[in-house]
Every structure is written in structure tokens, then in C-alpha cells.
Amino acid sequence: MDFEAFLALLPAAVGDRPLRHVLDVRHESFATPHYLALARRHGYVTVHTDSPKFPAIADADAPFAYLRLMRSEAHRASGYPREALDAWAAGAQAWARGDAPLPGPRDVFVFFINGAKERAPAAALELIRRFSG
Numbered sequence: 001m002d003f004e005a006f007l008a009l010l011p012a013a014v015g016d017r018p019l020r021h022v023l024d025v026r027h028e029s030f031a032t033p034h035y036l037a038l039a040r041r042h043g044y045v046t047v048h049t050d051s052p053k054f055p056a057i058a059d060a061d062a063p064f065a066y067l068r069l070m071r072s073e074a075h076r077a078s079g080y081p082r083e084a085l086d087a088w089a090a091g092a093q094a095w096a097r098g099d100a101p102l103p104g105p106r107d108v109f110v111f112f113i114n115g116a117k118e119r120a121p122a123a124a125l126e127l128i129r130r131f132s133g
Helices: 003-009 033-041 082-097 117-132
Strands: 048-050 065-069 108-112
Touching (some): 108 117
Parallel strands (some): 048 065
């Protein structure tokens, strides 16, 4: 299948609601400047995954950020070590402010989706606490 042809099929809107598409590619073959340029050309963002199984493909030039944090551990009350949550919060805030490389603020979506699902709500609350404190 022609991947670019597939991307061209995705609608820009449903009725009067604009859509923003996120691509969850989970293979190292997508970790290339060519792929990121292709996604950007269509206005799509790639999931930045924090996972031991899947590649972390970050695109600092994307119009918004979509983070999927998948390293929660069941034995931790908050799912993540404090230092890791601090680092993710700082990174998300920097992207939201538009510190670099794109000027200006942008939306940042952070999801805790992982094997230790019972810890996802606690991890999300801990991250939110860092944003508001």
C-alpha cells in the first residue's frame, strides 16, 4: 500500500469540526526524516511513545504534541518514578510554551496507556499536579 495515498484519504474535517490526525507508527522504519516530513506535509503528528517495546519518534517541528507514556509500573503508587514524571512535565510544558524549535505555544496531549492500567489515573493526576503547582 502507498502510505502517502493513505494519508491523503484522511479527512480534514467532519462536518464543521476540524480534525487533527495522530499517527501511531510502531516500527523503527518510520524513524526517518523522510517519514516525519511526509507526516508534516499532511499536517499530521506522530505519537511520541515512551515504551520499552516501541520506538520513540519525536517530531519537535510538529504543530502539536501527542505523548503516550507506556512505562507505568504496578508496584509504584503513581505508576512512574517521581523523576520521570518531573521530566515529562517539564518537557510537556516546554512544548506547550513553544520554547523550541517552533515559536509560539502549541497543544500537548499526554496519555498514560500501558500494561499497568490500574496506575494510569494516579500517574495522570501526578502529572497534572506538576502543571498546577
